[in-house]
Amino acid sequence: MLQKKICMVGAFATGKTSLVAKFVYSIFSEKYQTTVGVKIDKKNLKIEEQELNLILWDLYGEDEFQKLRTSYLRGSSGYLLVVDGTRKSTLQTAFELQKRVEDSIGKVPFIVVLNKCDLEEEWELDSANMETIEKKGWTVIKTSAKTGLNVEEIFHTLASKILEG
């Protein structure tokens, strides 16, 4: 069986664990629980008749005290760069992380995930932020781990990009 490792990367409390929980177990909890180290899950996918095991590494969220440990990224075929749309600062963290991930494992497929889009009234990202991301030519998908919006989509899109090579 073909297997590919992918990593969930982003600032703390952006919803990385919730996205994985929704995708793998179809569950969502409002309660915030920080991740220590890494939580690993496995999910079987079918991408255009190709069966694939995605090995999901949900990394602890970065903050000023806990920097990303790049050894966790080893052997990763792609990653999801998760941003909390209700906290603009998490976009800046994502830009910094993207650079560090690329320095560590090179250019591999990734997607910018703008999570928590169910909290529309608290949304902080504006059109200028969106323009900055788009100018980089990155794939951006808005999600909600709470409602499930585009959760399957981000993993399928990333898996397809990985298989395309």
Add this chain to the structure above:
Amino acid sequence: MDIPFSVSKYLINFMRETRSLAYIFVDKDGCLSSWGGKLTVYGVGKLQQGENASQQIFFLEGLLPLDDLPLFLPCIKTAYGICADIHLFPEKEGDWVLLLDATWDEMQIFKVQQEINSSRLMQRK
């Protein structure tokens, strides 16, 4: 540094009993060569010698073979629920993977980190 046999024996027993020491040896072709210790604690079982290691132990996907350097991955948790410190180091014939129970460490870090992150999220509100 020379360590007397009694000391190393004590340390190994201590690790085995208190931190559920387990090991796996994977050859350079990625096949499982040997294993031992308390692997079942980490949800690892039904292993087949000579078969692909990462197909049997999915968290190894992408990690092996190592380059010439060891690798330390602290606080790795699988769906089985036990948190492990994973140490990987190379040898001529293959790579060693050591697992040590890190549940206690994880709980202590969790308490502190959860409080810090929660209070920062509260301050924003």
